Amino acid sequence: MPDIEPHIETIRQDVACPACDYNLRGLVGAVVNCPECGHECDVVQLLTRRWDKPWYHAPRYSTVCLPAGWLLICIAVLPLGLAVIRQRFGGLLFATLFTASLVMGWAFVMDRAWRVFHDPRGWWVPALAHGVLVLLIAGLAGVAVCVVCMLIAFIDSDPWTATGFAVLALVAIACLWAGRLGERFMAGQCIKRYLEHTPAE
Numbered sequence: 719m720p721d722i723e724p725h726i727e728t729i730r731q732d733v734a735c736p737a738c739d740y741n742l743r744g745l746v747g748a749v750v751n752c753p754e755c756g757h758e759c760d761v762v763q764l765l766t767r768r769w770d771k772p773w774y775h776a777p778r779y780s781t782v783c784l785p786a787g788w789l790l791i792c793i794a795v796l797p798l799g800l801a802v803i804r805q806r807f808g809g810l811l812f813a814t815l816f817t818a819s820l821v822m823g824w825a826f827v828m829d830r831a832w833r834v835f836h837d838p839r840g841w842w843v844p845a846l847a848h849g850v851l852v853l854l855i856a857g858l859a860g861v862a863v864c865v866v867c868m869l870i871a872f873i874d875s876d877p878w879t880a881t882g883f884a885v886l887a888l889v890a891i892a893c894l895w896a897g898r899l900g901e902r903f904m905a906g907q908c909i910k911r912y913l914e915h916t917p918a919e
């Protein structure tokens with residue numbers, strides 16, 4: 719029995735049929751038929767539209783995104799850790815153990831993410847989270863770098879280079895936008911899973 723999530727339940731109390739405005743409170747499932755007019759209501763979509771908190775407040779969203787976060791930490795920690803091991807201990811054994819423990823940690827959080835859904839979504843939603851994280855980081859870094867380069871080119875009176883970086887900045891903004899859409903989609907999957915397993919309060 720999953721925990722009752724207060725935020726989603728608050729919104730759920732107030733969700734209405736888009737066709738006739740009948741309150742759908744108390745109905746169970748991700749898709750319900752309106753008892754008043756029979757309209758098929760996509761509750762996930764209705765809830766996602768009204769969601770007014772960051773997506774990581776969606777039920778189990780952080781568990782689903784943890785493997786991607788873990789991989790990011792690994793990328794940061796691995797070279798540093800290996801450098802320290804090479805200096806202090808030498809030996810391939812420690813390096814292998816260290817790398818293996820990071821990989822096992824990732825496998826552990828991936829397994830926890832899998833358990834959120836217990837079906838193929840348990841693989842592809844966390845996998846998608848990796849892609850979304852890459853898009854968001856690439857987008858953020860891209861915008862920052864492009865804006866600085868654009869300004870430098872502008873100061874150097876080099877309009878063509880400045881224009882080039884402006885176009886690249888737009889590509890980076892598109893990456894950010896796609897990443898945000900990915901976050902929304904993943905949160906929708908988490909909300910759907912919650913609705914499938916939790917009867918209304």
Ligand SMILES: [Zn+2]
Nearest residue numbers: 735738752755
């Ligand atoms: Zn209705």
